[in-house]
Amino acid sequence: xxxxxxxxxxxxxxxxxxxxxxxxxxxxxxxxxxxxxxxxxxxxxxxxxxxxxxxxxxxxxxxxxxxxxxxxxxxxxxxxxxxxxxxxxxxxxxxxxxxxxxxxxxxxxxxxxxxxxxxxxxxxxxxxxxxxxxxxxxxxxxxxxxxxxxxxxxxxxxxxxxxxxxxxxxxxxxxxxxxxxxxxxxxxxxxxxxxxxxxxxxxxxxxxxxxxxxxxxxxxxxxxxxxxxxxxxxxxxxxxxxxxxxxxxxxxxxxxxxxx
Amino acid sequence: xxxxxxxxxxxxxxxxxxxxxxxxxxxxxxxxxxxxxxxxxxxxxxxxxxxxxxxxxxxxxxxxxxxxxxxxxxxxxxxxxxxxxxxxxxxxxxxxxxxxxxxxxxxxxxxxxxxxxxxxxxxxxxxxxxxxxxxxxxxxxxxxxxxxxxxxxxxxxxxxxxxxxxxxxxxxxxxxxxxxxxxxxxxxxxxxxxxxxxxxxxxxxxxxxxxxxxxxxxxxxxx
Numbered sequence: 076x077x078x079x080x081x082x083x084x085x086x087x088x089x090x091x092x093x094x095x096x097x098x099x100x101x102x103x104x105x106x107x108x109x110x111x112x113x114x115x116x117x118x119x120x121x122x123x124x125x126x127x128x129x130x131x132x133x134x135x136x137x138x139x140x141x142x143x144x145x146x147x148x149x150x151x152x153x154x155x156x157x158x159x160x161x162x163x164x165x166x167x168x169x170x171x172x173x174x175x176x177x178x179x180x181x182x183x184x185x186x187x188x189x190x191x192x193x194x195x196x197x198x199x200x201x202x203x204x205x206x207x208x209x210x211x212x213x214x215x216x217x218x219x220x221x222x223x224x225x226x227x228x229x230x231x232x233x234x235x236x237x238x239x240x241x242x243x244x245x246x247x248x249x250x251x252x253x254x255x256x257x258x259x260x261x262x263x264x265x266x267x268x269x270x271x272x273x274x275x276x277x278x279x280x281x282x283x284x285x286x287x288x289x290x291x292x293x294x295x296x297x298x299x300x301x302x303x304x305x306x307x308x309x310x311x312x313x314x315x316x317x318x319x320x321x322x323x324x325x326x327x328x329x330x331x332x333x334x335x
Numbered sequence: 336x337x338x339x340x341x342x343x344x345x346x347x348x349x350x351x352x353x354x355x356x357x358x359x360x361x362x363x364x365x366x367x368x369x370x371x372x373x374x375x376x377x378x379x380x381x382x383x384x385x386x387x388x389x390x391x392x393x394x395x396x397x398x399x400x401x402x403x404x405x406x407x408x409x410x411x412x413x414x415x416x417x418x419x420x421x422x423x424x425x426x427x428x429x430x431x432x433x434x435x436x437x438x439x440x441x442x443x444x445x446x447x448x449x450x451x452x453x454x455x456x457x458x459x460x461x462x463x464x465x466x467x468x469x470x471x472x473x474x475x476x477x478x479x480x481x482x483x484x485x486x487x488x489x490x491x492x493x494x495x496x497x498x499x500x501x502x503x504x505x506x507x508x509x510x511x512x513x514x515x516x517x518x519x520x521x522x523x524x525x526x527x528x529x530x531x532x533x534x535x536x537x538x539x540x541x542x543x544x545x546x547x548x549x550x551x552x553x554x555x556x557x558x
Contacts, residue, residue, distance in 0.1 A: 089430075090429055097421070100421055171415070330391075
């Protein structure tokens with residue numbers, strides 16, 4: 076490896092760290108406890124949803140443990156939705172910082188993606204440990220599959236965030252449309268159901284959505300064979316790859332077009 | 336050395352394509368300075384943003400063989416929810432410098448007092464300019480880009496800028512753009528005029544000044 080490349084890597088690391096600190100300060104406050112909100116925010120959401128679902132008895136007559144179902148479902152939603160939502164405003168709210176030559180559009184988006192993935196992951200782990208400890212949940216059956224599903228959801232969330240964040244610099248319509256789209260996608264994302272519970276024709280439609288495959292894989296890993304999971308990770312990977320490439324293209328163009 | 340070769344910049348507006356800069360060429364070495372005069376809307380700030388790398392030229396090449404600062408204008412380059420101190424930390428992290436030894440200098444130079452630890456969104460233009468100036472002095476650049484910053488601020492600020500930039504750092508390069516001809520006369524050894532998208536070089540500052548004045552005379556004053 077040549078020096079120029081290593082030099083670039085060093086700059087990249089500095090920039091990402093600086094942006095990370097900047098995001099943490101403005102989003103979670105200045106005191107050290109503020110960083111806890113990175114986990115606290117998604118945790119409260121998940122807790123609320125778990126409580127709500129338990130209360131209305133959303134079990135579809137199947138003996139799926141409701142708390143574990145809510146935790147795996149809502150954590151997945153956080154994973155694919157939040158990065159894109161924060162990236163949709165990412166460039167706009169960091170624009171003055173792009174005055175510094177080494178701060179590029181991709182850095183701003185990668186920082187927000189990293190924070191969201193980190194936050195959702197910590198919240199998932201912390202919540203699981205707490206609920207397992209108090210006995211509301213059993214530990215996952217197959218951790219490897221859970222990890223696989225989680226990583227796939229992270230990839231999907233990241234690539235979606237690049238697309239939304241990049242496209243939002245071209246037109247504000249993108250983030251106006253993204254928020255309703257995220258709401259509409261939520262009930263179809265597999266968070267609140269297993270594909271197996273749906274009628275056959277609906278299964279086909281729902282399985283067009285890449286994140287459904289990730290959630291199914293995650294739940295297969297978590298619950299083992301007490302659930303019947305439908306997923307095709309090859310299909311999900313193809314979708315993520317296309318989204319990633321399209322996202323990177325948009326981000327590059329956004330960087331070239333940036334105006335103050 | 337910093338050089339611009341055939342640099343052009345075009346903006347797409349709702350009224351069609353507007354060419355702001357047309358085939359701009361110049362180079363500047365450490366220890367040299369250049370004052371660029373231009374009327375409002377002549378493209379001075381655009382040129383500075385291109386040189387700094389904040390924006391890309393539509394065509395042409397900018398070669399930065401030395402450390403070039405960000406555009407030192409009032410307000411730009413700050414995240415408004417961060418405090419002055421946070422912005423100092425941010426800038427230092429970006430450029431790989433330890434911020435701690437710099438805090439006394441920045442606090443002293445900016446005279447922000449308590450406001451140094453308040454969000455930048457509550458700052459006045461004068462405060463922003465002082466902070467911007469202090470931060471760019473805190474990072475050791477080879478070439479400073481100054482966009483109008485010298486025209487805001489009071490006499491005391493001007494004097495302190497003068498000491499920091501033109502005495503302590505006279506071995507560096509700087510490019511100063513402004514519509515205030517006297518500022519260029521005061522600080523620059525070389526001058527150019529940005530006129531209708533072209534950067535016109537002049538052998539002396541006085542020649543540039545005279546040309547600039549003559550272009551001003553042609554502009555009808557609306558009553």
